[in-house]
Amino acid sequence: LAKTTQPISMDSYEGQEVNITCSHNNIATNDYITWYQQFPSQGPRFIIQGYKTKVTNEVASLFIPADRKSSTLSLPRVSLSDTAVYYCLVGESNAGNMLTFGGGTRLMVKP
Amino acid sequence: GAVVSQHPSRVICKSGTSVKIECRSLDFQATTMFWYRQFPKQSLMLMATSNEGSKATYEQGVEKDKFLINHASLTLSTLTVTSAHPEDSSFYICSARDRQGAAFGYTFGSGTRLTVV
Numbered sequence: 001l002a003k004t005t006q007p008i009s010m011d012s013y014e015g016q017e018v019n020i021t022c023s024h025n026n027i028a029t030n031d032y033i034t035w036y037q038q039f040p041s042q043g044p045r046f047i048i049q050g051y052k053t054k055v056t057n058e059v060a061s062l063f064i065p066a067d068r069k070s071s072t073l074s075l076p077r078v079s080l081s082d083t084a085v086y087y088c089l090v091g092e093s094n095a096g097n098m099l100t101f102g103g104g105t106r107l108m109v110k111p
Numbered sequence: 112g113a114v115v116s117q118h119p120s121r122v123i124c125k126s127g128t129s130v131k132i133e134c135r136s137l138d139f140q141a142t143t144m145f146w147y148r149q150f151p152k153q154s155l156m157l158m159a160t161s162n163e164g165s166k167a168t169y170e171q172g173v174e175k176d177k178f179l180i181n182h183a184s185l186t187l188s189t190l191t192v193t194s195a196h197p198e199d200s201s202f203y204i205c206s207a208r209d210r211q212g213a214a215f216g217y218t219f220g221s222g223t224r225l226t227v228v
Contacts, residue, residue: 042221101155
């Protein structure tokens with residue numbers, strides 16, 4: 001699985017848009033990009049997944065440039081409850097392989 | 112959506128005893144389940160891959176005789192921590208993959224906080 005690199009931590013304020021970028025220079029042709037959110041003492045929760053260009057759902061957007069060597073998770077108008085660790089994972093999810101987690105980004109939303 | 116139930120959510124046990132953690136896929140069948148361990152302020156580390164009807168595959172450095180995994184049905188995998196010691200105290204999380212292999216097919220349990228005293 002392609003290795004990912006994310007900022008260790010980020011701070012933001014309520015109501016702001018937060019963009020977390022993930023680098024995955026060795027992404028393979030069949031790899032998808034998936035983001036998970038984890039609160040303390042809970043299992044990770046799926047946020048969004050994409051292959052190329054832009055994907056949007058009710059909680060986030062995912063921007064993927066043409067070369068797919070990076071991706072950006074965009075959280076619009078964050079609230080205190082968005083304080084969590086966000087993980088970017090890259091892999092061929094349809095192949096049934098395990099998910100390998102990188103270090104994640106610890107987002108702190110302040111009032 | 113797919114739901115994975117993990118039980119218990121918290122357990123405290125005495126050193127030397129064994130603890131069993133259950134992971135159930137509630138509304139789908141999971142041929143493959145994964146067990147992770149997470150220490151405070153750290154990321155999830157894969158311990159083993161559990162396959163229904165066959166032996167689990169353990170990651171390097173994980174003792175298979177200490178962390179017994181059983182995946183006897185398409186909806187249940189269990190992790191038994193045998194002869195637990197304080198250093199086994201951690202947050203254990205299971206993940207199940209939807210049998211249909213959908214791109215969104217990884218769902219995580221809520222985790223089990225194990226404290227060995």
